[in-house]
Amino acid sequence: MKLRYYIALLLAKMSVIALKITKHNGTNFPGAVAVKICPQFLQYADKPKRIIGVTGTNGKTTSTNLICDVLEQAGLKVLSNRAGSNLNSGISTSLINGMNIFGKQKYETAVFEMDERSALKLYPYLKPDYLIVTNLARDSIGRNAHPEYIFNFLNNALKIVEDKTTLILNSDDPVSSNLGKGNKRIFMGMADCNANPFVNSSPDVSYCPDCGGKIRYNYRFYRSIGNFYCEDCSYSTPEAKYFAEDVDLKGGKFTVKEGDSRTEFPLLSNTVFNALNELALIGLLRELGFENEKIFDLLSNVKITDTRRESAVEYNGVQYCVYAAKGQLASSSSTIFEFMAKEESVKDLVLCMDEETSGTHPDETLTWMYEADYEFLNRDNIHKIIVCGHMCKNTKLRLLLAGIPEDKIVTVFNEHDAKYHVSREGIEKVYVLNEVDSVRRGFKVRDEIVEYFKGLDRNE
Amino acid sequence: MKRIEFLYPEYCFIFAENYNVDYLKRSSAEIEVIETNHKETPKFVTEDVDMVYIGCLTEKKQEDVASLLMPYKERIIELIEKGTVFLVTGNSIELFGNYIKDKERKIDCLGIFNYYAERYMDVVRHNSLFIGEFDGMEIVGHRSQFSFIYGDDFKPFMNLTKGIGMDKKSTVEGVHVNNFFATYSLGPFLVVNPLFAKYILKLMDIDTPLLFEKEAVEAYEVRLDELKNGIRKEAK
Numbered sequence: 028m029k030l031r032y033y034i035a036l037l038l039a040k041m042s043v044i045a046l047k048i049t050k051h052n053g054t055n056f057p058g059a060v061a062v063k064i065c066p067q068f069l070q071y072a073d074k075p076k077r078i079i080g081v082t083g084t085n086g087k088t089t090s091t092n093l094i095c096d097v098l099e100q101a102g103l104k105v106l107s108n109r110a111g112s113n114l115n116s117g118i119s120t121s122l123i124n125g126m127n128i129f130g131k132q133k134y135e136t137a138v139f140e141m142d143e144r145s146a147l148k149l150y151p152y153l154k155p156d157y158l159i160v161t162n163l164a165r166d167s168i169g170r171n172a173h174p175e176y177i178f179n180f181l182n183n184a185l186k187i188v189e190d191k192t193t194l195i196l197n198s199d200d201p202v203s204s205n206l207g208k209g210n211k212r213i214f215m216g217m218a219d220c221n222a223n224p225f226v227n228s229s230p231d232v233s234y235c236p237d238c239g240g241k242i243r244y245n246y247r248f249y250r251s252i253g254n255f256y257c258e259d260c261s262y263s264t265p266e267a268k269y270f271a272e273d274v275d276l277k278g279g280k281f282t283v284k285e286g287d288s289r290t291e292f293p294l295l296s297n298t299v300f301n302a303l304n305e306l307a308l309i310g311l312l313r314e315l316g317f318e319n320e321k322i323f324d325l326l327s328n329v330k331i332t333d334t335r336r337e338s339a340v341e342y343n344g345v346q347y348c349v350y351a352a353k354g355q356l357a358s359s360s361s362t363i364f365e366f367m368a369k370e371e372s373v374k375d376l377v378l379c380m381d382e383e384t385s386g387t388h389p390d391e392t393l394t395w396m397y398e399a400d401y402e403f404l405n406r407d408n409i410h411k412i413i414v415c416g417h418m419c420k421n422t423k424l425r426l427l428l429a430g431i432p433e434d435k436i437v438t439v440f441n442e443h444d445a446k447y448h449v450s451r452e453g454i455e456k457v458y459v460l461n462e463v464d465s466v467r468r469g470f471k472v473r474d475e476i477v478e479y480f481k482g483l484d485r486n487e
Numbered sequence: 488m489k490r491i492e493f494l495y496p497e498y499c500f501i502f503a504e505n506y507n508v509d510y511l512k513r514s515s516a517e518i519e520v521i522e523t524n525h526k527e528t529p530k531f532v533t534e535d536v537d538m539v540y541i542g543c544l545t546e547k548k549q550e551d552v553a554s555l556l557m558p559y560k561e562r563i564i565e566l567i568e569k570g571t572v573f574l575v576t577g578n579s580i581e582l583f584g585n586y587i588k589d590k591e592r593k594i595d596c597l598g599i600f601n602y603y604a605e606r607y608m609d610v611v612r613h614n615s616l617f618i619g620e621f622d623g624m625e626i627v628g629h630r631s632q633f634s635f636i637y638g639d640d641f642k643p644f645m646n647l648t649k650g651i652g653m654d655k656k657s658t659v660e661g662v663h664v665n666n667f668f669a670t671y672s673l674g675p676f677l678v679v680n681p682l683f684a685k686y687i688l689k690l691m692d693i694d695t696p697l698l699f700e701k702e703a704v705e706a707y708e709v710r711l712d713e714l715k716n717g718i719r720k721e722a723k
């Protein structure tokens with residue numbers, strides 16, 4: 028069996044060299060080759076002594092990047108899959124990259140983003156020392172079904188590593204805070220920061236996992252995340268070891284209470300979502316033995332990357348922005364709609380959130396459209412909504428049911444026709460919301476709008 | 488007033504199933520919706536209602552609801568025989584069969600219809616779309632599930648012209664007896680199928696147009712055309 032492993036490693040290593048020569052980086056190919064030849068590759072592979080895993084529905088990538096940046100800032104050599112996939116093949120590729128040709132691991136610390144559905148393929152072999160779970164929310168219906176399913180799936184996988192893996196959990200998530208009762212658990216909590224989130228019509232969780240009673244909140248941060256309790260039993264936000272107080276999103280600082288000590292830290296972003304990601308990072312660093320002063324210094328020197336996923340150009344006093352959205356995902360779509368509503372500028376929205384129409388056959392299960400809160404877009408500052416793509420008529424119906432006046436809605440089957448309908452007056456911004464997997468599409472639509480207006484002005 | 492009882496809404500709308508009831512209510516001022524939670528005895532037990540709706544559940548809650556409904560089995564049969572409208576969507580359809588098999592476990596269900604379901608939780612979730620025919624109407628369905636129904640001793644809701652039926656080999660989908668309709672299709676089934684929504688309203692003697700009927704029919708026609716002929720870049 029081990030012979031297979033060495034053959035797999037050798038071929039994978041050779042493929043790394045081949046990819047370098049042909050300038051193909053950041054691919055999962057070497058790992059995919061290794062796993063194909065030796066399905067137990069992850070089990071046999073030499074691994075870093077300390078492995079930190081990051082999982083959860085939203086915020087995995089942001090958190091993984093942040094942890095890597097901070098640990099590198101602290102002088103550690105960190106192996107990670109940030110350039111590749113969060114599946115078995117992506118993590119195997121990272122391990123291969125970290126090994127010398129004799130299969131000896133060169134790194135002592137690894138930070139791996141881990142796909143939830145891959146837990147059973149990853150946890151038993153990687154046996155992470157720490158696993159941060161950001162949250163569990165509505166995700167792809169086709170792959171992840173519903174949050175309770177993912178909860179059970181992760182929980183079963185965690186039983187295998189009960190004596191090894193310490194969980195770092197968001198105490199304000201009614202779903203994920205209940206994970207891993209047999210594992211050592213560190214809870215992170217936060218005081219109310221007047222986030223004033225909108226109420227979602229399809230919440231991620233609505234009833235207590237213990238008794239089925241209604242979940243209620245003392246205060247909420249976003250979606251179903253907040254200081255919760257069950258109406259009928261004692262199920263509630265667990266007591267946090269690290270508790271953030273005096274959260275000043277605008278002023279960019281918060282204080283973390285640990286026992287009797289209180290330490291102020293800079294906030295890396297002005298969103299409550301990232302404050303929670305940063306809090307998990309601080310908890311991890313404390314558990315790894317970093318002093319608070321050191322953590323303060325480290326946080327003063329890093330940035331959260333790619334938080335707003337926004338790119339803007341200005342023409343004639345109007346900002347034309349591209350904003351990555353995850354179409355077909357109710358929770359992230361609702362979050363973006365909430366952002367568009369709260370961002371005060373008067374704007375036109377160009378929705379390019381259809382499944383990528385690479386194939387000719389539709390496979391979209393359109394339930395997500397009704398789980399997502401299009402109602403949030405029913406605001407005065409949303410001036411017009413131009414819906415692009417083959418689902419435009421279905422989206423229009425959804426917008427009408429959400430209460431949006433018909434005269435604000437335009438449908439175009441072909442996204443290249445969007446430019447004919449964008450307002451030229453009475454707005455401050457245009458947002459093109461594009462499917463995150465087809466970023467170029469969003470930029471193309473945005474640039475076409477600007478070019479079209481420039482052309483009109485030249486001909487005047 | 489026509490009364491629709493929405494059973495266990497706190498459990499039964501994981502994929503926006505609440506839109507089925509909402510859509511009917513918003514279409515007609517004659518409709519009153521009674522939401523019954525899991526702590527309450529359903530209204531239909533002691534009173535006649537015009538329609539009962541139950542939607543999709545998580546696997547755990549599906550088992551809880553099987554136990555909750557068990558004492559009312561005879562009453563449900565009585566109502567079906569009487570012609571009360573039932574709409575059952577998603578995996579709630581399994582509750583009306585004999586049992587659900589999950590590896591070695593057997594979860595007893597109402598046994599009103601002669602079929603059983605089997606779960607395959609370790610297998611990749613099944614996702615597909617289908618087109619079915621019922622009473623001269625074409626019906627669009629969305630499915631995403633871990634389980635299938637086996638047995639052929641029941642009257643199907645639709646004959647399929649595209650997609651798979653109750654199990655992967657079946658060409659029929661759902662159950663239809665008197666005014667009882669059950670389908671595996673998820674989510675806002677009636678919004679996606681406005682013709683069938685009108686049919687349901689007519690069963691309750693309501694003859695008003697649907698809310699945004701023109702747009703709903705247009706969206707339905709585009710969807711149907713896509714499922715038959717593939718995605719078009721331009722409008723027809």
Ligand SMILES: [Zn+2]
Nearest residue numbers: 235238257260
């Ligand atoms: Zn409870």
